[in-house]
Amino acid sequence: MSGHRLHWIAAAVAVVSLAAAPGGPPREAAAAPAGKLEIFSWWTAGGEADALNALFGLYRKRSPGVQIVNATVAGGAGTNAKAVLKTRMLGGNPPDSFQVHAGHELIDTWVKSGYMEPLTGLFKSEGWDRAMPRGLLEILSYQGQIWSVPVNIHRANILWYNKKVFSDNGLAPPKTFEEFFRAADALKAKGIVPLVLGDKEGWEAGHTFETVLIGTLGADGYRGLWTGKTSWTGAAVTRALETFRRMLTYVNSDHAALTWDEAGQYIIGAKGAMLIMGDWTNGWFTSKNFSGYGWAPAPGNEGVYDALSDSFGLPKKARDRENVMAWLRLLGSREGQEAFNPLKGSICARTDCSPTPFSPYQRWAMQRWRGDAIVPSVIHGAAASEGWATEYKDALALFVTSRDVAATQRALQKACVNAGVCK
Ligand code: GAL
Numbered sequence: 001m002s003g004h005r006l007h008w009i010a011a012a013v014a015v016v017s018l019a020a021a022p023g024g025p026p027r028e029a030a031a032a033p034a035g036k037l038e039i040f041s042w043w044t045a046g047g048e049a050d051a052l053n054a055l056f057g058l059y060r061k062r063s064p065g066v067q068i069v070n071a072t073v074a075g076g077a078g079t080n081a082k083a084v085l086k087t088r089m090l091g092g093n094p095p096d097s098f099q100v101h102a103g104h105e106l107i108d109t110w111v112k113s114g115y116m117e118p119l120t121g122l123f124k125s126e127g128w129d130r131a132m133p134r135g136l137l138e139i140l141s142y143q144g145q146i147w148s149v150p151v152n153i154h155r156a157n158i159l160w161y162n163k164k165v166f167s168d169n170g171l172a173p174p175k176t177f178e179e180f181f182r183a184a185d186a187l188k189a190k191g192i193v194p195l196v197l198g199d200k201e202g203w204e205a206g207h208t209f210e211t212v213l214i215g216t217l218g219a220d221g222y223r224g225l226w227t228g229k230t231s232w233t234g235a236a237v238t239r240a241l242e243t244f245r246r247m248l249t250y251v252n253s254d255h256a257a258l259t260w261d262e263a264g265q266y267i268i269g270a271k272g273a274m275l276i277m278g279d280w281t282n283g284w285f286t287s288k289n290f291s292g293y294g295w296a297p298a299p300g301n302e303g304v305y306d307a308l309s310d311s312f313g314l315p316k317k318a319r320d321r322e323n324v325m326a327w328l329r330l331l332g333s334r335e336g337q338e339a340f341n342p343l344k345g346s347i348c349a350r351t352d353c354s355p356t357p358f359s360p361y362q363r364w365a366m367q368r369w370r371g372d373a374i375v376p377s378v379i380h381g382a383a384a385s386e387g388w389a390t391e392y393k394d395a396l397a398l399f400v401t402s403r404d405v406a407a408t409q410r411a412l413q414k415a416c417v418n419a420g421v422c423k
Helices: 003-018 050-064 080-090 104-111 121-125 134-139 163-168 177-187 204-225 235-248 260-268 280-287 321-332 334-344 360-372 386-401 406-417
Strands: 034-042 067-071 095-102 160-161 191-198 274-275 293-297 305-308 310-312 371-377
Touching: 003 360, 034 050, 034 080, 050 067, 050 204, 050 321, 050 334, 050 406, 095 104, 095 260, 104 305, 104 386, 121 321, 160 163, 160 177, 160 260, 160 305, 163 406, 177 235, 177 274, 191 260, 204 235, 204 305, 204 371, 204 386, 235 386, 260 274, 260 280, 274 280, 280 334, 305 360, 310 371, 321 334, 386 406
Parallel strands: 034 067, 034 095, 191 274, 305 371
Antiparallel strands: 095 310, 160 274, 160 293
16 A cells, blocks of 8 residues: 555655756645535435545545535435536536446446546556456446546345334244235234335335345346346246335335435334335434344345445546545545445445444445345446436336336336347
């Protein structure tokens, strides 16, 4: 590590001595970092906002003269933020750096269209090409260059449950869909909401359903949906939709009025038993001082890690380029990742973080990350281009009210055709 730091120092010294060359411009002391740094994200919920603030705190220590502008647009999974970002990027007014999912969301939306600067040099000089897993580097890459700095790895396919509700009712976390429905019946009979859902923002049904697809098709079958190898019109997808339709008969009646975190209150208050959501829920529970939760892979998801990664890059027209570079260096550093992730609920993108500051859930996730089959999340930008992911999301949001398996399966197939992957 220190070798790489030295490399940076050497580069900085070279610049200073050039500026001081005889006949050159008047000598000036190297300016301390100043100006602004505008960071755009959708991290407003408990846990998420705390984690972002931890990064800001570290940044301020390193660059006290820089004014940080925290440009957040609330809405889980970036439902609202992505539209605002598009307007700004297309209008030539980008934030200095913005949250973007590693994979298709980064590459298809922003890199191929020429809006980003490559960061390969930064990865090399900071040694991140050795400190991060090769698979992750691959999905950050396009045409031989790396395009953003990942700050974490989130896991999407977790079933969170209230431990006391489960033990009071003699239940164990369901491993299969059959076990899930048996537990759900027992809980319903006791007047407890078996499955908590908050689908106000339109992405949460698609999130839950991607875990049902994994649970029905397995890792390879699920991966094949995004590459054209698995048919969207086949019996397995029909079965997955039927399973999801049945699951929806066990959700809270106010689901359409709640966001994912508002729905989580059902679990904290022991009025609801289970919630299928990503591990930002772990950060959120912690921010609420709630420790009575357990976790397990979503039904049928044992051995599969449904993954996504939050990353930040450098837009070509960023106004405060040097400040962004300092931000990115912090994000990729061990110090930054060890400060951010324990609060966020995720694990480090780096492979060398100490487990000490992490919660029991996160230590479990770290182990699973090393052993499970890894599949990309669609709702969180990894599996498919944004257009396809949006059509998928909208089809599932509609399904919550229509419950029409055949029409939804047709819409899912059409989304794949529109993306040019299915015929
Ligand atoms: C995901 C994002 C996470 C978390 C979650 C809920 O898309 O990657 O960091 O913010 O949405 O908002």
